[in-house]
Amino acid sequence: MTNYQIPQNALLKNKFFYQFLMTHDREVAREVHNEYMETMSKVYFSYFKEYLHRLTKLQFEDIPEKDDLMGSEDTGAKSRTSLFASKYTLKNRSTVFSIGDREAILTTDLEAPLIVPHVAIKSETKYSMESLFRSHEFALVDNACREYLFISEFFMANRNTAQELFTQVLGKTFALMTKHIEDQFQSSYDSIALFVCLHIIYRYRLLAHKRAVPTLDTYWESIVKIIWPRFEYVFQLHIQSIRLCDTTKLTNFDTTRPHYITRRYAEFSASVMIINDTFPDERVSVLLGSLQNEVENLILKMASLFHNPKEQLIFIINNYDMILGVLIERKKEDSKESENIKQQLNKRIQDFVEELLCPHFGAMIAFVKDCESYVDKNDLEALKREESKVTHLIKSFNTGWRKALEDISREVMNCFTNFKNGNNIQQSALTQIIQYYHRFSKIVSQNPFKNNPIRSELINIHQLMVEVKKYKTNF
Incomplete structure (x- = not known):
């Protein structure tokens, strides 16, 4: 022209x-x-x-x-x-x-x-x-x-x-x-x-x-x-495809690594948010919210195909972490979608940490939770019934805590595809051990446990903290 x-x-x-x-x-x-x-x-x-x-x-x-x-x-x-x-x-x-x-x-x-x-x-x-x-x-x-x-x-x-x-x-x-x-x-x-x-x-x-x-x-x-209308129609087709997804027919379930559908969602939602930034449209935010709900439900359904509760949590955490990683990479860390994924991820990490600690410190954790409940209720009789467990708990902890820290650290770093995420979960688990031990020490220093001579064999919490710091990784 x-x-x-x-x-x-x-x-x-x-x-x-x-x-x-x-x-x-x-x-x-x-x-x-x-x-x-x-x-x-x-x-x-x-x-x-x-x-x-x-x-x-x-x-x-x-x-x-x-x-x-x-x-x-x-x-x-x-x-x-x-x-x-x-x-x-x-x-x-x-x-x-x-x-x-x-x-x-x-x-x-x-x-x-x-x-x-x-x-x-x-x-x-x-x-x-x-x-x-x-x-x-x-x-x-x-x-x-x-x-x-x-x-x-x-x-x-x-x-x-x-x-x-x-x-x-x-x-x-x-x-x-x-x-x-x-x-x-x-x-x-x-x-x-x-x-x-x-x-x-x-x-x-x-x-x-x-x-x-x-x-x-x-x-x-x-x-x-x-x-x-065409964009909205195709977007709704994506949402519907997630809602109607038959998890029994999906591939890539031989590991707890992030699923390919989760990767698709992460890339797609980040792309839409990037485009939507300059001329925000609330209708797009509503569509993104609906899609995220369906994807979260699908992740839970896929996780249920694993029979081991710990593997279910690992799968969920790996998928949530991958989504969050993509959103952060695309500068969408402060978005509503990111905040929601963060909340879900943190909750699952807490659940996983509890599952992780149970085989090694389950008896001590159960003792702490029960006794704290009895203290809140001022139930001295119930506390006395727990007194017989103290000696075994302290001796068991003293003989196995170092090996438990090694086993926990090794298991965590082998479970998660994102090394940084694995390290953060490891630190959360080790911090949780210190907190539980601190609560345990506090309980046995009170009636009716404070006169038990086994208390003298409690290791110093600072010794535990020094050992935990050896597993800290700097990025």
Whole structure:
């Protein structure tokens, strides 16, 4: 369209001739006006029709389809048309659930040069749906803004008149673009791409206003009304796929490592939150909340397939930790979703620590909890019944605490895929041992235990703390 800017610039330099005609021969001026409107309407329509046709041939062939949902099985038994089928090779496509480098379209590449079809064909370059969308929408906003400003200046039109003339010139082109987008997007299952395209529109609408061209707002609204329902529909399909997921058919249950569905969710939710940051939409937050609830429920259902309670907790912790790690990596640590995962993770870690300590210090822990309860109730008789256990507890602790610390440390570091998380859990477990021992020492220093001579064999808590510090790892 650059070639058409040259005569427009020439017309602007000689706009006083049109002003002269308007003053002295309105009929001729009307002919000039009508001829321009009709000619430019055809020019824009033809240009964009051909441009859209050529861009369509440049789209990746391996795009997400209806079976490529978050809860889909990751198995070669599925149809080869699925992106998750193991025999299906992806060469030129961003992942379905990760934004990858597509975020650049909304930032550094938002006003990048247009895609030139014949150059792309010659170099055999293919593009994602959102890249092609950005190119033709940027071509539209660039030409439309220039056309509006030209009409306003050359035809000396006020805002309302300029809007009418603008619609005469570009009305057919807008209808063409709208129909093309509707046809292209109504079958899309790439929710990240759909959401990126929505935000391309939000940014171009802002760009048009910065150029003092508000007349594109109606067009933008019509495009949003096409894309948003489709985005919401595909998002709901992901939620439904998680809700209806049959855990007995899922693969990757030979270990307690994070499941691939959890990884998909983590990448997807982080991507959506990143995109949503600049133009926040509460509807998106509601969708994310619903998805997170379903994923948390699925993690619990998958964990129940492990028969050992400790393995169930390890699986849950590894999955929650992986989700949180992805959100933190994407700078989403302070999000509502992150806070919820943190709470769930901390609760499961506490439960795991209790399970971890039980084989080594279970008797002492039970004694502490029972006696504290009796003290609160001032039940001296119940405390006396516990007195016979003290000697065995102290001797048992003295002979086995060092080996117990080694065993606990080794088990923790072998259980968790994230070394840093494993180290934090190890420190939580060792800290919990010190706290339980401190509470135990406090109880046996009171009636009816304080006169028991075995108390002299209690190891000093500082000795225990010094030993625990040996397991501390600095990052």
